[in-house]
Amino acid sequence: MKTQMSGASGRGLPFAPSAAKWRPLGINEVTIEGGFWGERQGLNASALIDHVEHWLEKLGWTGNFDAAVQGRLPADRAGREFSDSEVYKLLEGMAWELGRSDDAELQARYDALVARVAAAQEPDGYLNTMFGRPGQGERYSDMEWGHELYCFGHLIQAGVARARTVGLDDTLVRVVIRAADHVCAEFGVDGRQAICGHAEIETALVELYRVTGERRYLDQARLFIERHGQGLLGEIFLGQQYFQDNVAVREATVLDGHAVRALYLAAGAVDLAVEDADAELLDAVTGQVRTTLARRTYLTGGMGAHHEGESFGLDWELPPDRAYAETCAGIASVMVNHRLTVATGDVRHADAVERTLYNLVAAAPAADGRGFFYTNLLHQRVPGVAPSLEEPAARSATSARPPFFTVSCCGSNLTRIFASLGAYLATVDDGGVQLHQYAPATIRVRIAAGDVMLRMATGYPEGGVIEVTAVEAPKDPWTLTLRVPSWAAGAVVRTSAGDLPVAPGYVEVPGPAAGETVTLDLPMAPRWTYADPRVDAVRGQVAVERGPMVLALESIDLGGDVATARISTGQSPVERDGQVLVPIRTATPADSDWPFGPSAEVVASATGEERLVPLIPYHAWANRGPSTMRIWIPEG
């Protein structure tokens, strides 16, 4: 099984468990052909990769590798301690894109970038531009904040992407194996008893084990994962939960601390549990993620309710205006939930992937691919100012997507998820094919009964009809599994045998014969959505969703600040000419010296006349100049 998965036979798999409920597909088994995600893959290829590459060069973060080779460090070093990782994530994004497309110009840029990185590797495999030279901190002298293993983790992931697309005989793969061997030698059973302040190395090492079959990488991943919760990292102001060093991974009950760290660690723990048949660990992480989805996740799928520490809040603490909901946390949640979909077959994880892709990952990049959100608020109170096009921005949220940030992890992260998006659409098992996400696409796989080629035709998520046609199918019976999203009560599956009403969850139908079509019809009427009453921050407010999309009210459509909007939910939202319209009045609270008092004095009621105002998909907001925006709209 492991041998099957390794090396050049990896087929472009973004991750590849050797044992799971289902088997994920690689980017060369699924081709997205236009539509919502096809556009974004195109934008990634035509603009975002180039944009990130340009800024990494402009800010000198790529140049750090040259400076290392030329002995100009630390004098000429640019960027924060983790800037190397941005180059690695871009390399990963480029590798997936090269695996998906055939672009000689991109290949040349990629090769040149790899050569610069490879040149900076030291003879013992160590590679980092921030540590280890005279005038720099010693290697591994700052496990809390140094990010050395985090950088190695992203380097390894970039190599894994390469191994899965071109095979093990590759420059970057060789760099990565030397680096991973250095890490194992340094941090093994008899080595430094340490962990990195930012998880990432864990999932990377399991993945490297998967492509190489080398058990030592899996063992090292286990060492790192099991060392969490022992207090090996120093005390910091933000508390040990910031880097998940307050409790053992298998004893935690919910994701806590820095959201991206927590999610990357969870991804690694799922990978380890699956590879090492550690059912207890898998159960623990599954429980943590499910509790996190039930209590610590925004309607958009966003994770992280605190700006301070970029961390999860407490249960039910989900302020829309102070949402952090970092783009990277959304990407990491997609990684974790796709892993759990594949490992457990539980539909709620695929539902979470869909929600997060449409309402967070899709919301982050600018329409032209030359900017992105770092945080993804659900309520923008002030329009803010247009960001500089020349200087990197701070992380604080505005109503515009800056071109780059002083901490700019999200841009390079987007390049890798967009390029590998096809892999999230479907899985297979011996008996058939499972469709998790819907997009115009072609799927070519082999199952026990034979080769299957499916063509998905759909206008999703604008339309709710998904036609799955078998271009090629085995003669023997096989099973097609379709995900009916949790919001899609009233869905129908149409097959040659007739129409079948289906409930949310996974529905299995006989696999269509060649030339036949199975149609999933999802109800797309816009709907009111309320929050659990323990989410105090949105009490008395309602959101509108349509299909997988969370909608938003933007001041540009309202013709005024969204602070004054009141919505009436007496009847359903209206859909007209492709727009969702809701009845809105405008409240005009009187300003007072003190904003608290007996009801009659300070609680203004809506005074304006009710009118129908269009909502837009949340992902599309902030593309028309400075604005205010809210997803949750006060009723009344």
Next chain:
Amino acid sequence: MKTQMSGASGRGLPFAPSAAKWRPLGINEVTIEGGFWGERQGLNASALIDHVEHWLEKLGWTGNFDAAVQGRLPADRAGREFSDSEVYKLLEGMAWELGRSDDAELQARYDALVARVAAAQEPDGYLNTMFGRPGQGERYSDMEWGHELYCFGHLIQAGVARARTVGLDDTLVRVVIRAADHVCAEFGVDGRQAICGHAEIETALVELYRVTGERRYLDQARLFIERHGQGLLGEIFLGQQYFQDNVAVREATVLDGHAVRALYLAAGAVDLAVEDADAELLDAVTGQVRTTLARRTYLTGGMGAHHEGESFGLDWELPPDRAYAETCAGIASVMVNHRLTVATGDVRHADAVERTLYNLVAAAPAADGRGFFYTNLLHQRVPGVAPSLEEPAARSATSARPPFFTVSCCGSNLTRIFASLGAYLATVDDGGVQLHQYAPATIRVRIAAGDVMLRMATGYPEGGVIEVTAVEAPKDPWTLTLRVPSWAAGAVVRTSAGDLPVAPGYVEVPGPAAGETVTLDLPMAPRWTYADPRVDAVRGQVAVERGPMVLALESIDLGGDVATARISTGQSPVERDGQVLVPIRTATPADSDWPFGPSAEVVASATGEERLVPLIPYHAWANRGPSTMRIWIPEG
């Protein structure tokens, strides 16, 4: 005028403008005699001062001065870059306490502490244990974070307290004058064009001008204030507004950035404006504070809605569960609003002083004076764990008051405000006496018509009756001004001439003759309080207030987590046996996989039977073990 105010004739004035609407009183003109604040002054004298002194010693922050003298720095330095200021604030608190009481033992401790600080001063007046020695940063090499001028500011304030209680012929006053002269020489017109990342030196220098009459201190204060907003400080992740370097003081429209920094700067700006007859500056700061009260202040008077940067939030952004509402910001708000009361005679500032004293300053210290809150949440979601009694705590909030913090500015700050509390009760002008805060107290002042001695007898804030008896009064007519708080609709003033219904605001009555009594009768029925609808975080929730007190629901009284409480406001709160009781039901939302959905599925209604549950004054919460608590209670 200035000469009158300066030196030993300062009469224990916590601050002393030379020109203002009213003249503040010193701590030897007003004696609080028991009651709510008398108890807290007693606690300060008997426990809090000693407690802070003990911890400063234990953590080595006091010892840093000895280490400086003995040449053991930087090796033996303890604490953060601003730890010197804690010793200075304690010295200020001790000085006010010595001005109020006559405690030989405290005097000896005070003298010993002053001697240790004085010994560390360098020949040119510089005094700081963090900078300037071999192995330390150079003097003024880190204006953003070094806090050198902030420390000087608190040192000067400690000296001003001494000058106002014993006069200018004092060891610490001499230290302070040398230090202030050093600051003027270093940062004057031709000196370093710099400001400190943490305001404090500004108000301190104006105050030193007031006690010495030396114009150069006032001029230096103006230089520092006018330099704000020029971007003299380096760019930081939190933005230039963090230290009020993004906009000129006279151009800002609202307080922004780090709350304590903003408020200390505002205090200095008011002081400067008053001394230098700068009406434009006074108007600017007054407007900023009024907008801050109208839009950025919690019901408790707390300021600062963001943990990140300990800063003000945007307008209407006032989450109760993530309130920062730092104790020091509350103290600083009292300082600023008392200054504005005195400068402008506008009652809303005295109202703000009352609200903040009862619901924030009083809430901070533990009942035994041996712990305190750093942040003051309005909604505690989880009980948390009991803090260590041996180790300083991080700043994150729990439902218990830790003994000390790694950043522990609030404890020493409490010592100085409690010891000087008497000064906030009353002011005078030529025509009479103004009473702003009510407590059992004796006031001895001289006005134009002659000597006045008033005795206030009251059970306030338990009871609403305040009897003001003239023990001594001029024969000629004089005016007694009483503050009717903004919440006290239906108040009555009873004089020998009869009963007079009075509206909120300042009410003037003829000053009583010797032996006569004027009684203010404030309505103390508990009342429902609602928020401006733009405060989204408390929509659909109601608070209960009684007199100046904000009340709270604590889980110990509810017998369960406050997350499940729903309040019914159909009738008024009940008062029985000194307790306020409100009708509460307990809601039991069902847990679900995903907390958002159509109303029927996820919005649970209250299922428990309605019962009367006691509320407690907010300041008294967290004194009975781990608990959850909320001020804003969902209706329904």
